[in-house]
Each structure stands twice: as structure tokens, then as C-alpha cells.
């Protein structure tokens with residue numbers, strides 16, 4: 053810690069800043085040993101990075117750099133592409149860690165949850181803040197596993213740019229497509245980093261082609277690799293025509309050599325680079341009129357004379373407009389190509405002011421994130437990312453504004469702008485952040501506390517976890533009274549279970565994992581019901597007639613209609629109760645107690661005895677709808693998953709044979725380098741526990757990605773087997 057003496061030596065105002073940074077130093081140092089403090093702990097105060105002598109203002113600039121020098125970026129990719137390894141290198145080269153963390157050793161900064169370190173995967177997005185060449189970079193490392201898609205989406209909303217990381221031997225993989233689409237939805241400018249260039253089978257050309265073909269993006273090749281796979285040793289900067297070589301004897305890749313390409317020493321590479329640069333200039337000129345004018349007017353005779361900065365500025369504009377994506381390459385594991393990637397983040401990705409968000413928060417307590425460490429800060433300027441605590445009614449997906457009036461002003465502006473339908477770059481879209489799409493849970497299981505007295509603790513833990521992760525759903529089984537967890541996948545539920553134990557100190561018991569089926573009806577049916585009950589001296593009497601019919605909405609929210617004979621006056625007093633009754637009936641279908649999908653309910657008649665409570669109206673409507681659903685021909689719907697398995701050629705046959713037994717429907721088998729990629733559909737019920745099976749079948753060499761495609765009707769044989777199993781007949 054900084055000594056008292058030193059704190060006394062600065063002015064009162066500075067004490068608070070210094071004090072804040074001191075706490076930061078202390079906390080960071082105490083628990084994240086490899087992290088260098090924001091303000092070093094050494095005796096020489098004038099040597100603090102970012103501080104010039106004892107300049108008080110510079111402390112402020114450490115916390116609040118100018119907005120043009122801020123980059124809020126995310127890292128996104130398919131599972132195992134190397135996000136965490138790349139982040140570790142970034143933190144090391146930017147000077148914020150003292151040694152290189154390794155996912156395989158379980159000591160990375162951003163994978164700080166115990167489960168992440170144990171499993172070597174990223175689950176929660178970790179935020180880290182560091183400086184690079186005078187820029188403040190707030191970086192979020194997002195999970196690649198499909199169970200945690202929501203986590204990725206909620207980060208994307210606050211980002212101004214993203215680095216998409218690819219495994220250069222695999223190119224675009226299933227989850228990359230998902231996150232790419234999410235980034236499209238939130239209009240996030242991107243740069244691509246082709247990682248693992250050192251890996252056997254790495255191919256720059258193949259990966260670039262897959263970006264072009266699968267992501268339908270226009271790659272701008274800003275670098276060319278020098279060597280590939282085992283021979284990979286550096287990159288050529290196409291913009292500046294320089295070669296960047298990493299010393300093979302260096303342990304950490306910190307030092308590398310940057311030299312202009314010369315005709316004498318590298319004639320071939322120079323020729324190749326000049327061609328790539330000319331192609332790049334033409335490509336950018338096609339996408340950016342301002343740059344096209346410059347090239348035509350001043351440099352059409354000789355592209356070599358075009359200064360690198362002019363080209364960089366144009367690439368920045370094109371990246372911001374998202375008409376193309378810069379592509380770089382390297383190997384995070386072998387410490388090559390990370391420093392130029394950081395340069396590219398500062399040069400090509402936008403600052404927050406270029407992204408035009410208009411809200412800023414005003415919250416009493418602000419914290420700067422540093423993975424699992426938080427540093428309290430007094431204030432923050434526009435465009436930074438920070439944490440706040442104690443928000444009781446805010447959940448993931450909400451947009452917070454500083455006052456009611458600014459919310460109203462934004463809504464009015466959104467409305468006005470909404471009217472100008474054909475205007476491009478709709479202001480409304482920029483003002484209001486898009487909401488997050490919460491995926492439907494496909495698995496559920498019961499969860500029980502160790503004793504009844506711990507039930508309130510379990511409820512509290514689940515409430516907190518749900519606010520953090522809306523893709524986790526919790527409900528009460530009305531028949532058994534048990535708490536039911538609904539999640540995105542086996543791993544998701546397992547992690548929640550683990551977190552309840554570690555973070556809330558509760559040892560809970562999970563029931564068997566079950567697939568979340570749905571039900572539907574196949575024909576229209578009518579039903580009537582009467583509820584007649586006297587409570588105390590009050591008679592509650594309701595008679596209802598409803599029709600249930602199938603629709604094609606693909607939704608579990610029923611369509612509700614009213615026959616003309618139902619009077620408006622009656623609806624005015626009872627509509628809410630009627631609809632709540634219909635909704636609750638459709639949540640529990642007659643076959644399996646699963647939600648009923650694709651159904652419309654029409655209320656044909658309703659008579660209510662005066663004095664009947666709304667609860668009784670609701671109960672009668674619900675019972676009547678259930679009666680109708682029961683009478684109809686019914687069908688179970690099961691989740692059908694998109695499956696992509698990447699497997700070495702030698703193991704293709706056993707994988708296909710196994711999938712055939714799992715009711716798998718193979719659509720396509722692609723060749724990706726030495727691997728085969730099997731693409732198809734498979735019912736979720738048949739793919740449970742697949743990771744273990746696949747590992748055994750392929751000696752651990754295959755990977756797979758699963759994503760919900762749709763709910764499909766089960767054939768009658770499978771349906772009967774399922775129903776018999778559920779009713780304990782088999």
C-alpha cells in the first residue's frame with residue numbers, strides 16, 4: 053500500500069483519487085497476484101504509469117480517458133477457438149499481468165469462476181480494463197459454449213466493437229455463426245482474428261474463404277501469414293508493407309521485429325504483399341466513396357504512394373459501416389500476432405462517441421471491473437463500461453436511464469423516428485439498446501434443498517441467479533410442489549447446481565434431467581363447465597363454454613378470441629381473470645403436463661352470478677379449457693436440435709453409425725481440412741450425455757455444437773413409448 057506520508061503529501065482532492073486507487077492496488081494485488089496494479093506500489097511516485105511527475109490531473113485521466121481513446125470491445129467465437137488464451141496474451145502485453153495464464157493449467161484471469169478453471173471453458177463474461185498505447189480498452193471475454201448464448205447476447209448490447217476469433221484450421225464453426233448473427237443484430241463493427249495459425253491443418257486461405265461464404269462478410273486482408281502450421285513465424289502488415297517476425301527463442305513473444313519488406317531480401321513476399329495491398333485498396337475504394345475519390349484523384353497512377361494512414365482511416369470507416377471486416381492472424385498460444393491485433397483494435401474499431409449512444413447512467417456506486425475484482429471509482433465519462441451494485445428491480449436486458457424525463461424524451465424521439473420509416477440509420481435504433489432475446493429452455497429437473505428449513509435460502513439463491521441469467525427459469529410443480537429448474541443444456545444446469553453450492557453454501561439435490569417437451573392439439577373441440585361454490589354466505593357461480601382449435605403460431609402463448617355474443621360490459625370486469633385462466637390451463641397440457649403450443653381458445657359464452665370473485669372466474673375458465681384440451685386429439689412435440697459434429701476422417705463411420713441409432717437426420721457432410729463436419733438434426737432426447745459418448749467414440753478428437761432448431765411432432769410409436777414411460781408402465 054502507498055504510505056500515509058505519501059497520501060498526506062498531496063492535496064485533499066487528490067487524496068480521494070489516490071485513496072481510491074490505493075484500495076484498487078491493494079485489492080488487486082492481494083487476490084490476483086499476477087495483476088499489476090493500476091497505480092504501482094513502488095516508492096517512486098513519479099514513476100507511476102500514466103502519471104507525469106506528480107501531475108494530479110493525470111490521475112483523473114487514468115480513470116476517465118478522453119472518449120475518443122476508449123474502446124469497448126468484446127471477444128466472441130466458437131468454443132475453444134482461443135478467446136481466453138488471446139485475452140491472457142492481451143493482458144500480458146498490455147502490462148496488466150506479470151505472467152502468461154494458461155487455460156490448460158487453469159490459471160487465467162478472465163475464467164475466474166471455479167467451474168471455468170476446472171473445465172477450461174468460459175461461462176460468464178469477464179470484463180477487464182487495460183491501456184494500450186494511450187487507449188483505454190474495456191474488454192469482455194464471452195463464452196463460446198452454446199448453453200451460454202444469452203450471456204454472449206447480453207454483453208454484445210454494451211459493446212462498440214468486437215474481435216471475432218476463429219480457429220484457423222476450422223474456419224467458421226456453428227457457434228461463430230450464432231454469435232455473428234447476434235452481433236449483426238446489435239450492429240457491432242468487427243475485426244476477425246484467425247488464431248491457431250501454428251496448428252497442424254491451419255489454413256489462412258481456407259479460413260478467409262469460410263468467412264466470405266458462411267458469414268457472407270467481405271474480408272479485408274490486412275495481414276498475410278509468414279509460414280503456416282509448424283512453419284508459422286510471423287505476419288506481413290499489408291497496409292504498411294512491413295514484416296513482423298517473432299523470435300522463436302523468446303518465451304513470451306513480447307519482443308518482435310518489425311521491418312519494411314525489401315526487394316533485396318524478400319522479393320517474393322514483397323511482390324505478394326504489393327498485390328494484396330493493391331487488391332485491398334481497390335476493395336476499400338469500392339466500399340467508401342471518400343476514399344475512392346482520394347485514390348482516383350491523387351494515387352491512381354501508383355498505389356505505392358498512398359500513405360498507410362489514409363488507408364487505415366478508410367478501413368476504419370468501412371469497419372464502422374460494417375460493409376467489410378478486417379482480417380488478421382496469429383497464434384495466441386505461441387505468442388504471435390497479438391500486439392498487432394491490439395493495434396488494430398485501437399485503429400479500426402470505433403470509440404463510443406462514434407457509436408452515438410445517448411444514455412449515460414447516474415448511479416450512486418460505480419465499480420470498475422477487473423475480472424472478479426472490483427475497484428470503486430468516483431465517476432466515469434461517457435463510453436466506459438462499469439459495474440453498479442444494489443439495483444433491486446433491474447434484470448439483465450433492461451436499459452437504465454438517469455431520470456423519468458430522459459426516458460420519456462427518448463421514447464418520444466423513438467416514436468417520431470419510428471414514423472420516418474424509410475430513413476436509414478434510424479436514430480431510434482441508436483438511442484434505445486435492443487433487448488436481449490431469451491432462448492427457450494429445453495431441459496428441466498427438480499431441485500431440492502438439504503432440508504425444508506433451507507427452502508427459503510434456495511429460493512433466494514435461485515432468485516439471484518435468475519436475475520443474473522434470465523435463460524434460467526424456475527417454476528413450481530403444482531402437483532408435487534417441487535421446485536423445477538429449466539435451463540439451456542446439461543452443462544448449464546450442472547453449473548447452476550455447482551454455483552448454488554459454492555456461492556450460496558447450499559448442497560442441493562437434482563432430480564433426473566428431463567427434456568422439455570411440448571404438446572399440441574390436432575382438431576377443434578368445444579367444452580362447457582360450471583363452477584358452483586358457496587364460501588361463507590357468498591355463492592360463486594360461473595358457467596363457461598370454450599372452443600380450443602389448432603393454429604400454426606409456433607408459440608406457447610395461446611391466441612385468445614371472443615365470440616360476438618360476449619358483451620363488452622362483461623369483458624370489462626372479467627377479461628383479466630378469463631385470460632389468466634386460459635394461460636394457466638395452457639401451461640400444463642393433458643398428456644405430459646408440458647406447455648401447449650399452437651392453440652387458439654375462443655370464449656363462446658360466459659355467465660357470472662353477481663358477487664362471484666374473479667379468482668373463481670379464472671378457475672372455472674382454466675378448468676373448462678383443460679377439459680377441451682383433454683377431449684381433443686393430442687400430439688407430443690419434442691425439441692429438435694441442429695447438430696454439427698467435427699470429427700477426424702478416421703472416426704466418421706462410428707460417429708455416423710451412432711447418430712443413426714439416435715434418430716439423427718444427417719443433412720450434409722462437409723470436408724474441413726483433415727476433418728469431416730457432420731451437419732444434421734437430432735431429437736434432444738436422444739443426444740443427452742453425447743459429449744461423453746463422442747469422446748469415447750473418437751478418442752476425444754471430435755467436437756460438437758447443439759442448438760434448438762424447432763419443436764417437432766413425435767411419431768406415434770415414440771410418443772407411446774414416452775407416455776408409457778412417464779406413467780410408469782414401462
Ligand SMILES: Nc1nc2c(ncn2[C@@H]2O[C@H](COP(=O)(O)OP(=O)(O)OP(=O)(O)O)[C@@H](O)[C@H]2O)c(=O)[nH]1
Pocket residue numbers: 129130131132133134135136137138155156172173174175194195196197247248249250251382383384385386
Ligand atoms: N495450437 C494452438 N492452440 C491454441 C491456441 N490458442 C488456444 N489454443 C488452445 O485451444 C484450447 C482452447 O483455448 P481457450 O483459450 O480456452 O478457448 P476459448 O475460446 O476461450 O474456449 P471457451 O472459453 O470454452 O469458449 C486450449 O487448449 C488452448 O491451449 C493457438 O493459438 N494455437
